[in-house]
Amino acid sequence: MEIGPIFRAMWRNRIGVALIALQIAFTMTVVVNAIYIINERSRLMARPSGLDEANLFYLRSVGFQEGFDEESTIVEDRILLQATPGIIDMTVMNAIPLSGSGSSTGVRVNPDANGPSTYTALYRVDEHAIDTMGLELIAGENFTTAEVRQLGRLDSGSTAPIIITEALAEALFTGGAAEALGNTLYWQVDIPMQIIGVVKQLQAPWPTFASIENSMLIPNNILDGQSLYLVRTEPGQVNTMMLRVEELLADSNPARIIMNVKSLEETRADSYRIDSSMARILLVVIVILVFITSMGVVGLAVFGINRRRRQIGTRRALGATQGQIIRYFLVENLIISGIGVTLGAVLTLGFNIFLVQTFNMPRIEWYYTPLGMLALVLVGLLAVLGPSRGAARIPPAIATRTV
């Protein structure tokens, strides 16, 4: 290998080399951190909510005429929808997971504790919630019809049954779901809640909520004239049923209007729109940066080759094979890339520390830096391969030309 002479020759043209190495370092810093951010966002976006999202939609039934009876309308609507082919079930609830709108509260195991043990999303639902959402009940039982209170808020002093997620159970009890079942939680100051069931997963309404996996179901619908229905359809019928149900409900009771009909999949897309947009923008930035850096490498290589055409011809005359000429430029590029990615590794970590401290972002995984180094080196080698092959085709006879 000609590393020594190549390095010494490059040292004599170090400004151009340093600029490209800096470009590689800068590109690596941005690319590695951007890929990490994209992966983090993708991981967040790919988290399951625990719901049968593909077959769920929701709507709001809003009474507007005097004498509109919300409670009886819910009963009539349920009968109507359950009789509609393609509908599996429906539930009335206060908030839709991932929708960005809902309630949360602090809960504690010990009523005398100062402050809550943890925070959780709070879903006010009826006994159809588990089946409608498609939740997996891993311990205990569902609410009974008798347990569901339609008329108002929970009364102080009474014990309410609740169903919680496994994540919330694990956050509150060392024994997890098994220990949680039958235990009592306290909400606000004086409302004891007995855990009668544990579901595998149900995410909170806010994708950025720190305790997104902590959710609590309370059998308590508040009647405020605006009922939120979540409807589960047979597989593949969600789009058809959204239109049909909207029509059916609107026709069945002219004292209310049906609005905000939306599928869970649309809701997920809307909730993560900023994340997915950011991921796309970062991807474009990565592609542009890598392209510009590749062009820089190609430009330096082509410039170097054109400047050294006679030298290359002379090397060929002195016995260099085409492969040795290609190798010369690959090694030259490897040295530049090596300097660039080494500097880039330091900058990557420094930039990540800045992101962690400034924007509270997660620390980059250790393997991102070596993978980024490897990727940038490979990009450099690929970029210089074409010009190197061109250099190898320079005829040795050029060594004897005087012009």
Added chain:
Amino acid sequence: MLKMKDVGKVYRTELVETRALTSFSLDVDEGEFVTVTGPSGCGKTTFLNIAGLLETYSSGTYLLDGQDVSELGDRQRARLRNRKIGFIFQSFNLMPDLNLFDNVDVPLRYRGMRASERRQRVDQMLDSVGLLSRKKHLPSQLSGGQQQRVAIARALVGEPRFLLADEPTGNLDSHTAAGVMELLEQVNESGTTIIMVTHDDSLAQRARRNVKILDGRIQSIDQLADSRIPATPVSDRALSANA
């Protein structure tokens, strides 16, 4: 050693066809010193390129050490150039970014020789041309004559049997040219076959044979063995040339 028979070289472009060599036949024996002269554009360099395997030929036969070079692939030709042929160029063709040691080291690296052996050979060769003490210098820090001595060291470091020199004194003053010529004569005396292209008739007369080329054909081959100047120390020759 070198046998060319009816070698022809035609350069073709879309519009023009140029015959650089026509029916070129020449035998060069082992240990000979042959000079090639002729006006500009007569085909001297083309002959040298073909002889040195830098270019292919269009017709005829060329045997180098009995081997038909037309059958060789690019890799084999490069290997032959590296092991059997040394080149000296008019413009020296040193790598400006490499120091003298690295410049002379170039052909040995392509031979895949061990570092210790290369170091020994390069030092020895730089010593023989009187530039060992300047081995860390760049070519730009040397005079023209010194650069050509480095180029000669590079050409000889691989111990080639066949040295091709293209106007080796063309860019040198007469004093320095005489020194370089003497160096080549010493190399030839040690058994290396030399073919030298030159414009300088006085230098051409110092070879054993002088091949005159005109319009891509051999015009004459003069036997000059008796006219060679007996070897004398380089410094004396240089002084006399300068006088």
